[in-house]
Amino acid sequence: MMEIKNRSAYFEYFIDDTFTAGMVLLGTEVKSLRAGKSSFNDAYCIIQKGELFIRSLHIAEYSHGTVNNHDPIRERKLLLSKRELKKLESRIREKGYTIIPLRMFFNEKNLVKIDIGLARGKKMHDKRESIKQRDTDREIKRYLK
Numbered sequence: 475m476m477e478i479k480n481r482s483a484y485f486e487y488f489i490d491d492t493f494t495a496g497m498v499l500l501g502t503e504v505k506s507l508r509a510g511k512s513s514f515n516d517a518y519c520i521i522q523k524g525e526l527f528i529r530s531l532h533i534a535e536y537s538h539g540t541v542n543n544h545d546p547i548r549e550r551k552l553l554l555s556k557r558e559l560k561k562l563e564s565r566i567r568e569k570g571y572t573i574i575p576l577r578m579f580f581n582e583k584n585l586v587k588i589d590i591g592l593a594r595g596k597k598m599h600d601k602r603e604s605i606k607q608r609d610t611d612r613e614i615k616r617y618l619k
Contacts, residue, residue, distance in 0.1 A: 476507065477579040480514040485604055487574060487593035493562070495526065496553035497578075497586050500544045502536035507586060509537075512578060519552065519573035519590055521563050526552040528575060528588070552588065562592065570594050 483489070499507075506512070511534035519528050527549050535543045554562070565571050576589040596604070 476510060477577060478507075478510065478512050478514070479577045480517070480575055483514070483574050483576050483591065483593070485596075485601065487572075487591070487595055488600075489576070489591040489593050490571075491565070491592040492576065493554060493558055493590050493592075495588050495590055497528070497588050498551040498553065499533075499586055502542065502544050503533050504586060505538075506533050506536045507578070508580075514575055514578075517575050519575065521559070521566065521573075524559065524563075526554055526559060526562070526573075528552055528590075531575065552590070565592055 513532040515530070515532065517528060517531040519526055521527075529549050530547060531550060532546050533544070535546055562573060566573065572593055572595070573590055574593050576591045578586065578588045581587050
């Protein structure tokens with residue numbers, strides 16, 4: 475199973491809630507994702523007119539694509555239920571919250587899904603704490619082996 479993770483998301487943000495959404499893609503985008511040609515750098519989600527979109531998600535052009543190849547950084551629609559969208563919209567109104575992509579994967583039916591998280595930004599001292607925690611976990615694992 476192909477899976478692409480946003481590794482910097484957990485370092486930069488506190489993740490309060492996660493949702494799994496479908497994504498509206500073109501054929502060449504799916505083929506490029508299967509090859510693992512995607513990047514989450516600076517990707518974020520926005521709500522426009524009651525719909526959720528992801529911006530700045532880079533999916534490289536398909537190498538064997540023709541003139542019908544896709545734009546690598548186009549805005550893509552995410553599919554969530556109305557209840558989940560309303561919950562996200564109400565939480566976004568609170569100060570400091572944003573929606574960021576966490577990971578992209580193919581499910582059992584070979585559909586592209588994306589995990590998004592409702593996140594608050596970390597301060598510098600929180601990031602230092604995360605680094606300390608990661609180092610101690612690494613030392614414990616090294617000691618137990």
